[in-house]
Amino acid sequence: MYIVPEAAIADILTRDAAFDAVENVFAAMSAGDAYNFPVIREAIGHEDALYGFKGGFDGKGMSLGLKAGGYWPHNLAERGLINHQSTVFLFDPDTGKVAAMVGGNLLTALRTAAASSVSIKHLARKDSKVMGMIGAGHQAKFQLRAALETHQFEKVIGWNRNANALSTLADVAAEFDLPFEAVSLEGMVEADVVISITSVFSPIFGAAHISDGTHVACMGTDTIGKQEADTDLVTKATVFTDEVAQSVTLGEAQHAVGAGLKSREDIHELGAVINGTHKGRTSDTEITLFDGTGVGLQDLAVSASIVEIAKAKGIGLEVDF
Structure with missing residues (x-):
């Protein structure tokens, strides 16, 4: 499993890379080559937090996985942490083995921004x-x-x-x-x-x-x-x-x-x-x-791009899992 921690994302993911990944996966979804799984999102009854899972499979980009995370509204004021917290997990679609774990906080902000900018472009x-x-x-x-x-x-x-x-x-x-x-x-x-x-x-x-x-x-x-x-x-x-x-x-x-x-x-x-x-x-x-x-496929597409770039640059950590 390849691990790309949150602190490394800023040095890896560019706005251009996020834009391309999101644009491509939106096209794949519409063509029927990719689909999202049902979303789970729940109030957990602790810290006023919302927590859930988004996932899917992109048969064209060959991305399979999920993002786990949510919204903790008191984080910034009480802990100095951003309110949105998440992590993305990628799996090998051929074997089901876990392939990567990627910090999802900055990724979420950049992929969300990429989605709106794709809509503005088109x-x-x-x-x-x-x-x-x-x-x-x-x-x-x-x-x-x-x-x-x-x-x-x-x-x-x-x-x-x-x-x-x-x-x-x-x-x-x-x-x-x-x-x-x-x-x-x-x-x-x-x-x-x-x-x-x-x-x-x-x-x-x-x-x-x-x-x-x-x-x-x-x-x-x-x-x-x-x-x-x-x-x-x-x-x-x-x-x-x-x-x-x-x-x-x-x-x-x-x-x-x-x-x-x-x-x-x-x-x-x-x-x-x-x-x-x-x-x-x-x-x-x-x-x-x-x-x-x-959608979960946005997170998976951007995460796959991050892992590819991280491996090429020697950023991150590979562990036997």
Whole structure:
């Protein structure tokens, strides 16, 4: 078994590598070459934590395994640890033997950011200039960096309940020599692309906050009951997702589908757009929305890339298990 510890991930995984791995596995899913296993996610009754498992098998990339982990909301304030904690395990699909164990914390942030940036590449208008962010928590800076590499953006705007936290987004904008402006939610109508990355269970924004032609990526907490966008926006938009089954049960689309405002057939795979079997955006006035639920295959694809690079660089540890 090859072990790649959390501390080594930053020296191995680039945003480009994460993007390529996620884009390829979305395409494989849509083509029927890869599939996810049912998600297990439970409140454990201790430390207000959510814990679960995501896994799957990619018959094209030959990745088999699972990610174990969850969300410990008191970690940062009480222990100085990030709230999301996870580890990925890969298995040899030919023999079933465990092949690798990979630190999953930074990996999760980068693969989640890669998913939204893949959606922006394939669904946002080519002339998009203003990048909007709703939420400024731990993962927001990863989201913004990846998004800014997809288009020639000229400005970043952001909203967060605690406005002081927006300094993180301003710093990332400065890395790209772009101006940053803190706005109200009503001011988000200026954005051509919007990423929401929050952990909420009641909508923060809706159709009134999003202009025609905007691409929206809802990337926050993936669990039953989550809701970042009002159903009026989800109903108005053309909705794409990583996996339809997750989107309609624990993703952003669950409420619109549950209320009969959208059907399962109204939710489209982003992988189909990548493969060219779905046309994607059809006009410059269409609102597109990516419901990023976070699938196990993303973690496996990125982990497989990490292990490959780690072995080539001599990073990590091989043990007889």
